[in-house]
Amino acid sequence: MCTLEKRGNLFFLTLTGDGQHRINPNIIGELLTLLSQVKAQATVGSALITQGQGKFFSNGFDLDWAQAAGSKQGVSERMLHMVESFKPLVAAFLSLPMPTVASLTGHAAAAGFVLALCHDYIVMRRDRGVLYMSEVDIGLTMPDYFNALFREKIGDASARRDILLRGVKMKADEAVKRGVVQAAYDGEAEVRAASVRMAEELGKRKWNGEVYAEIRKGLFSQLSAIVGLGLKTIATPKL
Amino acid sequence: MYTLEKRGNLFILTLTGDGQHRLNPNLIGELLSLLSQVKAQATIGSALITQSQGKFFSNGFDLDWAQAAGSEQGVSERLLHMVESLKPVVSAFLSLPIPTIASLTGHAAAGGFVLALCHDYIIMRRDRGVLYMSEVDIGLTIPDYFNALFREKIGDSSARRDILLRGVKMKGDEAVKRGVVQAAYDGEAEVRVASVRMAEELGKRKWNGEVYAEIRKGLFPQLSAIVGLGHKTIATPKL
Numbered sequence: 055m056c057t058l059e060k061r062g063n064l065f066f067l068t069l070t071g072d073g074q075h076r077i078n079p080n081i082i083g084e085l086l087t088l089l090s091q092v093k094a095q096a097t098v099g100s101a102l103i104t105q106g107q108g109k110f111f112s113n114g115f116d117l118d119w120a121q122a123a124g125s126k127q128g129v130s131e132r133m134l135h136m137v138e139s140f141k142p143l144v145a146a147f148l149s150l151p152m153p154t155v156a157s158l159t160g161h162a163a164a165a166g167f168v169l170a171l172c173h174d175y176i177v178m179r180r181d182r183g184v185l186y187m188s189e190v191d192i193g194l195t196m197p198d199y200f201n202a203l204f205r206e207k208i209g210d211a212s213a214r215r216d217i218l219l220r221g222v223k224m225k226a227d228e229a230v231k232r233g234v235v236q237a238a239y240d241g242e243a244e245v246r247a248a249s250v251r252m253a254e255e256l257g258k259r260k261w262n263g264e265v266y267a268e269i270r271k272g273l274f275s276q277l278s279a280i281v282g283l284g285l286k287t288i289a290t291p292k293l
Numbered sequence: 294m295y296t297l298e299k300r301g302n303l304f305i306l307t308l309t310g311d312g313q314h315r316l317n318p319n320l321i322g323e324l325l326s327l328l329s330q331v332k333a334q335a336t337i338g339s340a341l342i343t344q345s346q347g348k349f350f351s352n353g354f355d356l357d358w359a360q361a362a363g364s365e366q367g368v369s370e371r372l373l374h375m376v377e378s379l380k381p382v383v384s385a386f387l388s389l390p391i392p393t394i395a396s397l398t399g400h401a402a403a404g405g406f407v408l409a410l411c412h413d414y415i416i417m418r419r420d421r422g423v424l425y426m427s428e429v430d431i432g433l434t435i436p437d438y439f440n441a442l443f444r445e446k447i448g449d450s451s452a453r454r455d456i457l458l459r460g461v462k463m464k465g466d467e468a469v470k471r472g473v474v475q476a477a478y479d480g481e482a483e484v485r486v487a488s489v490r491m492a493e494e495l496g497k498r499k500w501n502g503e504v505y506a507e508i509r510k511g512l513f514p515q516l517s518a519i520v521g522l523g524h525k526t527i528a529t530p531k532l
Contacts, residue, residue, distance in 0.1 A: 117530055126529055133528040190500055193531040195507040195524075201514065211448035211512075212472045219413060219508055221498070 055081055058088045063257045064250065065092050065102045065152075072108035077165045078116035082139050089146040096151050098260050101253035104173060105157040105246065112166025114188065115140075137197045140165060144199060145281040147172035148271055151263025153256035157249035158235075159242040164188045168200055171207050174256075174270065177249045178230075180238035184223040191221045202277040208234055264288060294320055297327045302496045303489065304331050304341045304391075311347035316404045317355035321378050328385040335391045337499045340492035343412060344396040344485065351405025353427065354379075376436045379404060383438060384520040386411035387510055390502025392495040396488035397474075398481040403427045407439055410446050413509065416488045419465035419477035429460040441516040447473055503527065 055075075057068045067088060069075040092102055106112060120132040147154065156162075156173035163186040170176050170185070178185075189196055196218060204214050213232040216222045226238030236252070239245045265288050271278040272285060294314075296307045306327060308314040316324075331341055345351065359371040386393060395401075395412035402425040409415050409424070417424075428435055435457060443453050452471040455461045465477030475491075478484045504527050510517045511524065 117532060120530070121532060129530075130528040133530065134526070137528070190505060190508055191498065193501040193504045193527065193529065195504055195527045196511045197526075198511075201511045209448045210472060211446055212475070214448075215413065215512060218512060219505070220495075 056084050056088055058091060060095070063097075063099045063101065064253050065095075065100065067092070067102060067104040069104075069106040069112060074110045074113035075106055075108075075166070076113055076116040076118070077136065077140065077169070078119045079136065079139055081116075082136075082143055085143055086146060089143070089150065092152075093146075093150060096263055098263065099257045100152040100263070101257045102150065102152055102154045102173075103157050103249050103253050104154070104169075105249070106160050108160060110160040110166070111156070111158045111162040111183075112169055113161060114164030114166045117192075133194070136165075140168075141199060141281050144168070144172055144203070144277070145283055148274060148278055148281065148283055149267050151267045153253065153261070153266070155249050155253050155256075157245055158183060159245050161186065168203060171203055175252060176229075176235040177245055177252060178226040178235045178238050179240070179242065179245050180226040181240045184225055185217070185229055185234065186223045187217050187221060189221075190219060199277060199280045202280050203274070206274045206277050208232075262288075262292070295323050295327055297330060299334070302336075302338045302340065303492050304334075304339060306331070306341060306343045308343075308345040308351060313349045313352035314345055314347075314405070315352055315355040315357070316375065316379065316408070317358045318375065318378055320355075321375070321382060324382055325385060328382070328389065331391070332385070332389060335389070335502055337502065338496045339391040339502075340496045341389065341391055341393045341412075342396050342488050342492050343393070343408075344488065345399055347399060349399040349405070350395070350397045350401040350422075351408055352400060353403030353405045356431075372433070375404070379407070380438055380520050382408070383411055383442070383516070384522055387513065387517055387520065387522060388506050390506045392492070392500075392505070394488050394492050394495075396484055397422060397424075398484050400425065407442060410442055414491060415468075415474035416484055416491065417465045417468055417474045417477045418479070418481065418484050420479045423462040423464055424456070424468055424473065425462045426456050426460060429458060438516060438519045441519050442513075445513040445516050447471075501527075501531070 059066045115136045120129050123129050123132045154173040156170040156176045158178040161183050162170045167185050208214050210232050229235040230238050239248050268286055298305050354375045359368050362368045362371045393412040395409040395415045397417040400422050401409045406424050447453050449471050468474040469477050478487050507525055
């Protein structure tokens with residue numbers, strides 16, 4: 055379902071196969087384990103790229119798994135369970151001691167869009183693929199930490215309204231224009247090449263990982279608080 | 294002073310007559326009552342358009358009524374009373390289980406601008422009419438919930454500063470550019486047509502009203518809290 059490889063200074067986290075890469079408790083567990091490995095092996099100059107194979111980056115939570123509970127209460131419980139268990143994954147991304155790039159060659163919807171937004175930068179395909187928060191269309195309210203993530207990552211209030219309240223399917227050019235993603239490229243190969251290029255440029259800055267993570271958390275202080283992360287001061291400059 | 298009509302799936306709330314549509318306690322009461330009716334009659338596919346006749350959408354609180362109190366203390370009390378009594382209107386708009394559009398064919402100033410901003414989308418005239426927060430010019434401070442509304446609806450801090458601290462009179466094109474309104478059109482007829490078109494498009498999405506209102510409140514958490522609204526989780530997706 056997910057693989058982790060290292061090429062030089064770069065970690066590649068891949069959501070494998072042609073499916074929708076739905077996020078269920080198993081996948082969340084796997085991703086958490088892999089991120090722990092990344093954190094343990096991180097050195098100054100490291101960077102992480104998360105990518106997906108096939109038509110989807112991720113199409114969000116595993117609604118089929120939720121539906122399989124049978125009763126309405128069971129469905130609701132499984133949904134809330136996935137919402138809760140996704141939080142530590144958000145926390146792990148926020149605390150990762152290196153720059154992160156989400157390399158989108160397919161659709162990112164609902165929790166899949168959230169997964170992409172957990173990264174410092176998003177590089178997206180211009181010719182195919184959309185960003186879409188489907189919740190309003192399928193009748194789900196937004197968890198508090200989803201709201202905090204969007205609020206702190208996307209400054210344009212009309213963009214947030216269009217994404218969350220209007221359920222727009224946003225293509226890359228609009229996403230770049232409205233500050234949702236960093237850059238857009240035509241075709242899968244170009245996106246992957248650009249992601250590697252960006253990750254390498256960021257790695258060359260040789261940032262202290264602990265400091266980097268603290269500064270990142272400070273940018274997203276409401277989100278950090280909601281997912282249970284504290285902040286630390288480091289006051290010994292490298293001169 | 295206000296009329297409420299239903300045309301198909303659309304609720305049309307009109308501030309009638311050629312006056313300034315000043316907000317005094319009577320009118321605020323009427324507005325609350327009409328919003329209750331809309332809420333009661335709302336069905337999936339409904340939308341609300343608020344519009345006005347004449348040169349003004351609304352020119353804000355009824356300062357003449359405040360002035361008629363006689364004493365400086367009396368004036369202050371009446372103003373604070375109007376400020377307090379508009380809060381439930383803001384709350385009602387935030388909780389309305391249908392998409393809302395403010396269709397501005399005239400000026401919206403102070404409390405009138407706030408009334409417009411209570412809606413999910415604003416469509417405005419390009420060739421006439423301004424948005425204007427007159428408070429700085431007439432010597433009134435901004436109530437806490439006005440500040441929360443501007444802060445959470447308008448992401449651009451320089452736009453907020455220009456509107457609140459500089460008292461700019463913002464015309465349609467600038468308002469679109471700075472993310473204050475959705476769109477601007479030439480002439481009254483075009484604005485009305487565009488508003489209906491947009492309301493119909495939004496209605497076609499057939500959003501669950503309870504979910505829609507919760508997602509909306511989640512976009513404006515500070516404002517929701519200040520006007521006394523809690524939130525609710527709905528975790529039973531429609532598949």
